[in-house]
Amino acid sequence: MSVVAICDYGAGNTRxxxxxxxxxxxxxxxxxxxxxxxxxxxxxxxxxGSAREAMEHLTESxxxxxxxxxxxxxxxxxxxxxxxxxxxxxxxEDGGVETLSLIPGTVRQLESTRVPRLxxxxxxxxxxxxxxxxxxxxxxxxxxxxxxGIAAAVASGSFVGVxxxxxxxxxxxxxxxxxxxxxx
Numbered sequence: 001m002s003v004v005a006i007c008d009y010g011a012g013n014t015r016x017x018x019x020x021x022x023x024x025x026x027x028x029x030x031x032x033x034x035x036x037x038x039x040x041x042x043x044x045x046x047x048x049g050s051a052r053e054a055m056e057h058l059t060e061s062x063x064x065x066x067x068x069x070x071x072x073x074x075x076x077x078x079x080x081x082x083x084x085x086x087x088x089x090x091x092x093e094d095g096g097v098e099t100l101s102l103i104p105g106t107v108r109q110l111e112s113t114r115v116p117r118l119x120x121x122x123x124x125x126x127x128x129x130x131x132x133x134x135x136x137x138x139x140x141x142x143x144x145x146x147x148x149g150i151a152a153a154v155a156s157g158s159f160v161g162v163x164x165x166x167x168x169x170x171x172x173x174x175x176x177x178x179x180x181x182x183x184x
């Protein structure tokens with residue numbers, strides 16, 4: 001049976017991500033064990049939390065290197081919110097943090113009247129509405145979808161990342177997760 005490893009690095013939404021993946025019929029393992037991350041069919045980097053604390057945990061556990069090796073060997077990784085942001089090279093959060101460097105770009109603080117940015121928003125060109133909760137955004141040349149002029153999704157090689165929370169986005173989120181994580 002295929003297992004989706006959900007990286008446990010102190011992110012606040014691991015329970016909701018686990019529940020969403022189970023609803024679409026996937027077996028999950030919440031882990032920071034580099035061996036489990038290396039062997040899993042798919043890996044999810046969830047979100048909600050601090051970039052610095054997440055990177056410290058990923059580095060100390062050995063999971064950061066396992067994730068980098070997965071990426072470079074072409075094995076699938078999904079990043080959700082903070083998980084997407086961690087895939088870039090650097091984050092402005094917490095005074096500046098070096099992140100996983102899977103894809104080029106910098107995570108920047110939102111400059112808006114609405115920070116944190118909470119609520120439902122249309123993602124283009126997908127034409128679907130998803131739930132967002134964030135105060136930072138990805139500034140990367142690899143943006144594949146936007147919302148209100150900011151990155152909603154990035155992709156490179158075996159990595160796909162989304163700023164929205166598919167696990168909180170109702171039917172559209174469930175459908176997107178099922179499509180993204182189909183184990184064919």
